[in-house]
Amino acid sequence: MNTSFQLSYVFDFLFKLLGYVQITLFIVASSIVLGLVVGLVLALPRMYQVPLLKQLSAVFVSFFRGTPVLIQLFLIYFGVPELLKVVNIDVTKAPVLLFVILTYTLNSGAFLSEIIRGAVAAVDRGQVEAAYAVGMSKYQAFVRIMLPQALSVSIPIFANKVLANLKETSLAFTLGLMDINGKAQSLGSLTNHFVESYIALSALYFVMAILIEQLFLWWERRMHRHEQGYISPLQELKFSHTARRLRDQKEDALFNSTQGLS
Amino acid sequence: MTLLITAVSLIGGFIIGMIVALVRIYRVPFLRGLGAAYVTVIRGTPMLMHLFLIYFGLPVAIDSFCGFVGIHFSSTSIPILYFVFIAFSITAGAYSGEVIRSGILAVDRGQVEAAHSVGMSSVQTFRRIILPQALSVSLLNISSEVIGMLHGSTLAYTVSIREINAQANIVASSNWKFFEAYIAAALLFWGITLLIERVTAFLEKKMNTYNRGGVA
Amino acid sequence: MITIQSLTKSFGKQEVLKSIDLQVQKGEVVVILGPSGSGKTTLLRCLNFLERPDGGKVSIGDLQVNCKKPSKQEIYDLRKKTAMVFQHYNLFKHKTVLENVMEGLVIVQKQSKLKAREKSVQVLEKVGLAEKLNAYPSQLSGGQQQRVGIARALALEPEVILFDEPTSALDPELVGEVLSVIRKIAKEGITMIVVTHEMNFAMDVSNHVIFMDGGVIVEEGTPTEIFRTPKEERTRQFLKRITPELTYDI
Secondary structure: OOOOOHHHHHHHHHHHHOHHHHHHHHHHHHHHHHHHHHHHHHHHHHHHHOOOHHHHHHHHHHHHHHOOHHHHHHHHHHHHHHHHHHHOOOOOOHHHHHHHHHHHHHHHHHHHHHHHHHHHOOOOOHHHHHHHOOOOOOHHHHHHHHHHHHHHHHHHHHHHHHHHHHHHHHHHHHHHOOOHHHHHHHHHHHHHHHHHHHHHHHHHHHHHHHHHHHHHHHHHHHHOOHHHHHHHHOHOOOOOOOHHHHHHHHHHHHHHHOOOOO | HHHHHHHHHHHHHHHHHHHHEEEHHHHHOOOHHHHHHHHHHHHHHHHHHHHHHHHHHHHHHHHHHHHOOOOOHHHHHHEEEHHHHHHHHHHHHHHHHHHHHHHHHHHHHHHHHHHOOOOOOOOHHHHHHHHHHHHOOOHHHHHHHHHHHHHHHHHHHHOOOOOOHHHHHHHHHHHHOHHHHHHHHHHHHHHHHHHHHHHHHHHHHHHHHHHHHOOO | EEEEEEEEEEEEEEEEEEEEEEOOOOEEEEEEOOOOOHHHHHHHHOOOOOOOOOOOEEEEEEEEEOOOOOOOOHHHHHHHHHEEOOOOOOOOOOOHHHHHHHHHHHOOOOOOOOHHHOOOOOHHHHHHEEEEEEEEHHHHHHHHHHHHHHHHHOOOOOOOOEEOOOOOOHHHHHHHHHHHHHHHHOOOOOOEEEEOHHHHHHHHHEEEEEEEEEEEEEEEEEEHHHHHOOHHHHHHHHHHHOOOOOOOOO
């Protein structure tokens, strides 16, 4: 800990960490994709009011939203093997990555099911009525009218969950997983330059976050090209340029009005 | 301990966030850009990074500073808990800053003009008109931030603070009964989270009746 | 061609439609008048089952539906025979003008895209929007949006078009363009049922006026009968309130 700060280490570490980026991204991607499936399965009984399943899904969602991810990681990591032992399946040899992905999948599923429900509720009722009025069936109305609109409404919240997942993957190292964070730990203890390794790691997370966000912004703009003057809620609060301009206009208005007294 | 960490970091975060939000909304030159950068960087990196950077970085900074100035003070005498407080306050500050700012921006401009029209000063307008309305608008955001910080406090275990989660870890390691210990911890967090959600719903209901005014 | 027999509908305890009987001939333009809450919009929405009636019978053409327990198929069939123009247009937000009109033709009527496109362009020309084929609804004025709504209904070639207060959400200066489109298609002999507050329109265009109040049909007849010589006191009161300048012989 007495070693002094050396900038060269930061770059050196940054380079070494790059080799582990794909593991982190793999966890994020697989948990979101699988999470979408879980989320849809969880959302359907609540949207269509299926008794019993509806309550079960609500409890599941509440639990995964109501407890810290770190604890969920531990619970799954230690709990699933215990449970499977009862039915005589030995998973103690299974790779840690599997448990990590399972945890983030279930966690994402809980959050995504709420996002799906919210998005479907956000679509104007008149849209579905119009679909029925031209003679569409329930299924046609859902797939052709409801879903595309719900999807475009929910991109910003969806993007937030993806970004949250990226940041939360940093916890997987506690189970000993060698993702970018795990690597940063070992680099730190190897050289005793913890600060440099964490600066490099933070920079890496930051860049990934910005790239992912830009990707979603681009996608969202595509989905919303049918709406004039649409401002993404994502842009509203974050990085991009147009966003800053629009936000500035808003602030200008407030600023001017608070200054108006003089 | 969990609650203490959560509370301290939220209070610290609220103060930082308020400053950041005000600096940005009232467009203080330079500071405004700094505030924006702070929020962007913190929100773009995991909370765990803030903790690690403070925990490992701050002592180095303090020690070299003390060595430089010639004070005999070692960072090892600072309890770990303080680093946790600082790190989480920084995290919470960025999120609070955004919550407060979006809340303030959501307040109708007409409200400000009305306040000026009855002769309030800018400070009075902010305190009596903008802030209360901004808070009620941001209630849900505030609640999810509180829950986020509550859940985030578990990270403190990684630098070995004894809070609920670490407790569970210790109990677990001694009994080899990981599962049960973590279930207990999970239930506790779940309970507290549900409680926060209940309180939020209650406050929201109350505020809505208030918003609708005296007409039943 | 359209027959409604003792149609009833309640929302909770409130009886909105109390046994409605009504006959509409082919090619008729029917206008339903009445104060708000009289049940006129509900009646219209019961005809394509956007609102599910509690009882009674609806028949359109050769299709007869028992409202007490309609099958899914019957509801779809009914909807294929009708089309609706909404108060708030309800254009599909994520589709262009052309796609909005084509959607029903391609998806429901299973027409080929080429044929659907041809038909859609034709009706859009009729409502004067030939230049806006590729615009999205959000890029149009309210009046233009409603004309697309009319085109969407027209393209389906239904046996009857239901208009639910088609001009109530429009700015006053845009009402004219929409009414003139409706007038134009009324003259082509398409059966229409129109809920509206536009009295002049009702007088000029319709040939069958219905006055509803409190969930029942109070009075019906030709426009001259209703506007000039209303028999019922309630009709008289309503007309007086809505068109004070109107004079009628008692």
